[in-house]
Amino acid sequence: MSQSPILRRCVACKKVLDRKCFLKVTRDFQNGVVLSGGMGRSAYLCPTESCFEEALKRKRLQKALRCDIHSSVFNMLQKQLNTCIYSDTEA
Ligand SMILES: [Zn+2]
16 A cells, blocks of 8 residues: 655645655744744745745745745755755656
């Protein structure tokens, strides 16, 4: 029996993929906005330059999390771009 993937939607391009493929940003109820980990409302972003730019320019993460996001969070996100290379051809 194969485990079905947990699907999430990118806040920038709206593509739906396995959540393992995304960078995750969580608005933690104690620590504020964190990358990976944390408890609370989460937003997902493809680890690509184009989705990062889109999210940054249009404040997609701020809208998804309903709060301000410090520029340090975007700096950390930018460092993690291209870390998860996935294939569209794989089922
Ligand atoms: Zn995307």
